[in-house]
Amino acid sequence: MSATPARRSLSAVTLLALLVLSGCATGPAHARRISAHQPTPSASSFAPSAPPSPSPSATPTPAPGSLDWYLSQVPTFPDAPPPQPVPLPPTTGSAPFWHRLPTDQKVAFITIDDGGLARPSDVADFVWRARIPVTMFLNSPAAEEHPEYFRQIQVAGGVVENHTINHTSLAGRSYDYQKREICGAADRLEALFGKRATLFRPPFGEHDSTTLKAAHDCGAKAVVHWTETVHEGKVRYQTPEKVVRPGDVLLMHFRPALMDDLLAALKAIHRAGLTPALLEDYVL
Numbered sequence: 001m002s003a004t005p006a007r008r009s010l011s012a013v014t015l016l017a018l019l020v021l022s023g024c025a026t027g028p029a030h031a032r033r034i035s036a037h038q039p040t041p042s043a044s045s046f047a048p049s050a051p052p053s054p055s056p057s058a059t060p061t062p063a064p065g066s067l068d069w070y071l072s073q074v075p076t077f078p079d080a081p082p083p084q085p086v087p088l089p090p091t092t093g094s095a096p097f098w099h100r101l102p103t104d105q106k107v108a109f110i111t112i113d114d115g116g117l118a119r120p121s122d123v124a125d126f127v128w129r130a131r132i133p134v135t136m137f138l139n140s141p142a143a144e145e146h147p148e149y150f151r152q153i154q155v156a157g158g159v160v161e162n163h164t165i166n167h168t169s170l171a172g173r174s175y176d177y178q179k180r181e182i183c184g185a186a187d188r189l190e191a192l193f194g195k196r197a198t199l200f201r202p203p204f205g206e207h208d209s210t211t212l213k214a215a216h217d218c219g220a221k222a223v224v225h226w227t228e229t230v231h232e233g234k235v236r237y238q239t240p241e242k243v244v245r246p247g248d249v250l251l252m253h254f255r256p257a258l259m260d261d262l263l264a265a266l267k268a269i270h271r272a273g274l275t276p277a278l279l280e281d282y283v284l
Helices: 005-024 067-073 123-129 140-145 147-155 175-193 209-217 258-271
Strands: 107-114 134-138 159-162 222-224 228-231 234-237 249-253 275-277
Touching (some): 067 123, 067 258, 123 147, 134 140, 209 222, 258 275
Parallel strands (some): 107 134, 107 275, 134 159, 228 249
Antiparallel strands (some): 228 234
């Protein structure tokens, strides 16, 4: 017996509803909070891939050096504690200078400098899929030459901060020169990435009291040094204990071995019983 027109109409409506629900259920398998100042993934050509779904069957061992291999080497961290922002000193017209953040929370911070030498292609996807909080201290000419690369990392959760225009030593230079280098880079980076830098790192770490005043006058809340460096997959400690401590800042650069450096930093932080956290969550 053929269906009545009313039943056919009801069946069509039911099928359409199921298709809509099915479409809603096929969203991305991986989600990450992106702070409001960052561009949304739709505003960039970067399409971060989702972590692979668990499979009951055995999966092949990823090839060494592949993105999947790096992801397989990332240690499992406990959740980072709710950030407790560090208190800024009373306003004196100069930005504070920190080798490490004055916090006792079990966190450490990953920072990447420069941007002009090398830009490994898998970094944005690695940062996204491994959920690595990173702060990028960029020279503005490198950022202007390769903006889409750094925007991809920004969309993946990274934050852009200030590392001057010309990457020259500031110590001993006039206030006007230092202000041009710091404010000029801050202006350019804000135009490129939609956020004014609130942290500053002087090239080579070289600075004087004029640097701290100029940084403050250009909008920096703090001038950030480092406590460990990472190069070609090796962590170099600045203290005899040779362990990452709470509040430590790890420095690496946009160089060919950046993927190895990120992995080495993660492993060192994990060995110390700490969790990587975002620098900007602690300096508000």
